[in-house]
Amino acid sequence: MVDVDGGTVGPVERRADVGAAFETYHAELFSFLRRGTRDAAAAEDLLQDAFLRLAQESEAGRSPDNVRAWLYRVAANLAISRARRGRTAIAWMSRVGRPEVERMVESPEAATLDRERSAEIDRVLAGLSAEARTALLLSSEGFSGQEIAVAIGRSYIATRTLMSRARVRVREELERREGRS
């Protein structure tokens, strides 16, 4: 909690390295996961998973050299894995007969974003596969093509093809929407 006079109240450090990493990276990692999963609750869970894995690595004496890159790699994997599992769950829920499944996984932020250009881009990104969306979001966080390939577990060539087609698709979809409006 941050007060308007700037005072901060936070939990006591239990594991200095993981705690410091959480304070430094949790905000950007949550945003990455939230956009990647399109589900605030899932993003929270995956954020927790990523940092718990970091804690496990730290306890095992395997602290990564580049914590930020490591966290993004783990988060990307978690988001992609969840998307693969999620296809089954969404299909099951849709059979129950409730049409608002998509609305249920959207958070209130969507209402605000609807008024802005970024909402359009978010919608276009949402139309991509989880792998393609995650790859583009990793790129926007400054990771190179080679790093992204490692993060999403694909070959260099396959990642290049995936990302270049995704970028073209984003452009074409934005042009289609711009034309329509």
Place this chain on the structure above:
Amino acid sequence: MTIDHRSFLELAAASVDFELTASEQVGLDDHVRTCVACRRRIARLRGDAREIAALPPFVLDSVDARRIRASLGRRSHTPLGTLRLVAIAAILALAAAGAVAVGAELLRQADRDLARLRAIEADQSTDPSLPPATRAGQFSPGAVVDVVVTGLRVRTLPTVDNATSAKFEPLLGSGSKVRIIQGPVSADGYEWYLIEAIGSPQRGWVAAGDHDGTPWIEDPVTRSDAPPAMSVDELALVEGLRPDAARNCARRESALPARALVGVECRLRTALVARVGAYRYASAADAALTYLERLAGAGVKPLSGDCSAGTSGERAWGSPDQGDSPGQVVFASTGPWSPGRIGCFLDDNGTANVRLTCGSVAIGVLGQDARLKTLWAWAWQPRPAGSGDEAPGICRGF
């Protein structure tokens, strides 16, 4: 011969993240030289990459951040997918088929788990990483109260531990009415009540307020918007604020910022602004020095960045820093800096903050989300942000 424009577009797209081979680069350059339409599309494609990188961040609620942070210490995490699916499935069943029994079973399960929860509560009450419990009002079973916060979470159990308590969707909106069934139960630093939402199938546990006492549910009968008694100096602070910022103000009772003599805080709870604080100092120099210290704590140096463009930064308003206006301050061997200043930053929770000084008064504006640029413009109203050398609109009464 047909030219495959799309393959060149994909090549250009690949160049955003990957190095092209020499032959690929030459081929692309040759094509772009002769294809005006491709040149335009490629420029836009690269612009798309920049726009994706500039998308506004999603902000994690501070309560959830604290809960996750605390869980790293407890290391009691278990997968939640199944638990959440059960909760969602229960709501689906309630809504689609009116199968109240499903919800009732869920709550019976919740009741059975309460004994386990109390053990968790006892364990966490000695956890120094958790903040003290809130005392945000007491409600009796049967009372109908209002939700006074945007997006109140309803859970299957009174705890923020996701390994134990699943989250219901959707959140309850501000203005929703809920009936108190049971409570309060203290856990994780919150006072929890079992509620049922009037007019919806939502039934579960909600926290009554934030750790700092900000209520999330309130009794409409006993609620009063009248500010508590204030001293003359505190009232002067409220009266000096712009009218739309001087709402729901109360004296600052907890520790004041360094050097501050008195302070008030106003809980606006609008879509953009959570709170506004105003603090009186003995001098403009004291106010400016405390302000510069706070900005430095957020990593913002004097005369840096550009809040009007949505990036953290700060600058003088009124007298320029090069002048010899009274009250200039030297900070960390830099300066002298003019005492009239305004700046912005994202705090540890990724929430937008605007800070400024108005003579011997310092003002802090805490936003609801990460919109720095919008919050900064709000502080300047009614004039366009940063126009001229006049004081930002929010402190024109000082």
